[in-house]
Amino acid sequence: MKVLLHACCGPCLLEPFDALVAEHDVTVLYANPNIHPAEEYRKRRDTLLAYAAEHDIAVIEEPYDPTLWAQAVAGLEGNPAERCRACFRLRLGIAARTAASLGMDAIATTLTVSPYQDQAAVAEAGATAADEAGIAYLDADFRERYPEATRRSRELGMYRQNYCGCALSDSEAQAEREARREERKAKRAQQEAG
């Protein structure tokens, strides 16, 4: 099958690409208008492109238009579960339409390697987008391969981001890190006092 693999970043590309290319003719699509700011978008894209160039992997890049993401999640900013569903639908919708316009058979996404994403929501968005475009969705679950993806990306010295992509996820990740720091501090203080 001719498969268009939507890729969110270089580290997440490694394992899904290897698994899919063993069975299919795979082209990679970088379509991520959710990433903020533009500098971060370029950093993730360039990491992916450098790996692709080294390994002779074909990549298509959609023009970066963050207003698409803002429109897709409008009104859902305070509801992370629904906001992420809308974000998946946006990106996989672009992937499905692009794949269909190029005469490809199916789409897949590297989001399926992440233990941090709602995999049921990713699968639903992928299946709906593919169905609307008249192609197939390869419903894979690559989460078992996440530790290997982490190991390989570290070994390759790839840029590894510490938030999902949008500005809201950046603030949420910072708040979580801060909460964990405070928790550790409180635990230490308790141990010292006891």
Ligand code: SF4
């Ligand atoms: S947290 Fe990630 S998946 Fe959710 S809306 Fe932001 S970029 Fe999209």
